[in-house]
Amino acid sequence: MAKIDRHYDKGFQELVHMAVKNLVNDVKLFSPEAIVVGNMMSSSLFQQDSLAALVADAVGLRGRGGFKVEAACGSGGHAIAAGYALVASGLYNQVLVVGVEKMSDYPTATTTAALAQAADFEHEAIYGASFVALNALVMRLYMHRYEAKREDLAIWPVRMHEYGSQNPYAQLRNRITIEDVLKSAVIADPIRLMDSSPIGDGAAAILLASEDVARKISDTPIQIAGVGMGSDGLDLASREDLLNPMSIRMAAEKAYKMAGVGPRDIDVAEIHDAFTITALLSIEGLGFAGLGESWKLIKDGRFAAGDKPSINLSGGLKARGHPVGATGVYQVAEIAMQLRGDFPGVKVGKAEYGLAMNTGGVATLTTVTILKR
Amino acid sequence: MRMSPARVWRERGARYRLEGSKCKRCGRVFYxxxxxxxxxxxxEVEKVELPKRGKIISYTIEYTVPEGYRHLAPLIIALIELENGVKxxxxLTDVKPDEVYIGMPVEATLRRVWEESDEGLIVYGIKFTPTTS
Incomplete structure (x- = not known):
């Protein structure tokens, strides 16, 4: 992992190089046969496609084939699913999965215009609806249906900043208060600046290997026990229920079934909290709380460090940061480190099962990855 | 943002007439x-024109508005349930932010949505206003 920041001095290759160098030191034999890249905006912001070749040359892997996976902010999780399939099929023994995103080179309006491509252009963005606005509409519906107060929904970002402050890879390492959240600028009512993940650059890398190879190259391999994907309507209007995204339910169901576990077995999780409302929908969609219950449980102190599951000890997208196409790879790397016991921030303690959930759009394309020690 | 005349023409049904689809098997209508x-x-689906009146289910008041739409700020975006239940x-247009509430009755109207430049393409589309009668 590379620390998420506004890396004005680093391009795609320098960021990838930084992340992979850390990874190489973790294994005895680094010899990937293919590369999968999770990235959203290289095309829209940097006029650059063919990203796997750029990544290969950043880490001396010219010759190895690969491709980029795009699923908006969920690109990283989907890259892992694709990399997993390449290994599980027997096609390759070692696959390098890299998530990388550059977001800070341009004025915010340029970056957010590219981010808006995650939503339906023809029926939403064309009307001037920003990505924040679409999430805000969901948040208002949540507060209305479940009678949650604005201040109740300010607890989450405060907790994320507390954890982020202890994570050396996090972009935002300052602590904030409920008052800070409630006084921050309104972006699209009821979403405020402090409900929103920051803009930053980052890269994270993981090495996927077949079981026998993994045991040879690492003393502490972590098993991928379950992988699931799901989708919901690209447009919000035709969704069955905006507060119960089908993509999360489908991805979770598949991953739990494959791993042979359920929500109660998960010790530690990294979930997608691009906005405070996204955290609530994710916690409920994964089965950690019933529909409309997550905000009450968070208020009661649930899902904090020491609870089962402990959620977003990295600081989450809110504080660790959200270099969109890279985020899903950060999450899986963080969970792997938590299970090994060497995560450099807030630790979960003894843990057997971990879960990473990453989504693109307004919970439009979701992956759930379950890891086992 | 880029827009082509062919695209504006192709997408006119939904945007000008509030055209949705009806499933020939289960009968559900959607937009x-x-x-x-x-x-x-x-x-197997067929095109259907949707009712022009409904009520607001949720909304947001957008203060940070994308380039090309800033003259509309603050922009109100709403999820509306039409009289037949389709969302x-x-x-919203011709309404002040503090007048909007969940449950507010609204009706569709055709308005200018986006302009390429002073001499370029103009995209028209459906917006909603408070019901007058």
């Missing part, structure tokens, strides 16, 4: 229109 039913998976996402 925006799609060539397949998102609920039962049928590949539509669209901007």
């Amino acid at each position: 925006p229109p799609k060539p397949a039913c998102p609920y039962c998976g049928s590949l 539509v996402l669209a901007p």
Whole structure:
């Protein structure tokens, strides 16, 4: 992992190089046969496609084939699913999965215009609806249906900043208060600046290997026990229920079934909290709380460090940061480190099962990855 | 943002007339229109024009507004349930932010949505206003 920041001095290759160098030191034999890249905006912001070749040359892997996976902010999780399939099929023994995103080179309006491509252009963005606005509409519906107060929904970002402050890879390492959240600028009512993940650059890398190879190259391999994907309507209007995204339910169901576990077995999780409302929908969609219950449980102190599951000890997208196409790879790397016991921030303690959930759009394309020690 | 005349023309049904789809198998009506039913998976659907009145289910008041739409700030985007239960996402117009509430009755109207430049393409589309009668 590379620390998420506004890396004005680093391009795609320098960021990838930084992340992979850390990874190489973790294994005895680094010899990937293919590369999968999770990235959203290289095309829209940097006029650059063919990203796997750029990544290969950043880490001396010219010759190895690969491709980029795009699923908006969920690109990283989907890259892992694709990399997993390449290994599980027997096609390759070692696959390098890299998530990388550059977001800070341009004025915010340029970056957010590219981010808006995650939503339906023809029926939403064309009307001037920003990505924040679409999430805000969901948040208002949540507060209305479940009678949650604005201040109740300010607890989450405060907790994320507390954890982020202890994570050396996090972009935002300052602590904030409920008052800070409630006084921050309104972006699209009821979403405020402090409900929103920051803009930053980052890269994270993981090495996927077949079981026998993994045991040879690492003393502490972590098993991928379950992988699931799901989708919901690209447009919000035709969704069955905006507060119960089908993509999360489908991805979770598949991953739990494959791993042979359920929500109660998960010790530690990294979930997608691009906005405070996204955290609530994710916690409920994964089965950690019933529909409309997550905000009450968070208020009661649930899902904090020491609870089962402990959620977003990295600081989450809110504080660790959200270099969109890279985020899903950060999450899986963080969970792997938590299970090994060497995560450099807030630790979960003894843990057997971990879960990473990453989504693109307004919970439009979701992956759930379950890891086992 | 880029827009082509062919695209504006192709997308006119949903945007000018509030055209949705009706599934020939399960009978569900939905918006925006799609060539397949998102609920039962049928590949056989037909076009239907939707009722022009409904009520607000949720909304947001957008203060940070994308380039090309800033003259509209603060922009109100609403999710509207039409009289037949079909949901539509669209901007509100001719209403002040503090007048909007969940449950507010609204009706569709055709307005200018986006302009390429002083001499370029103009995209028109449905917006909603408070019901007058």
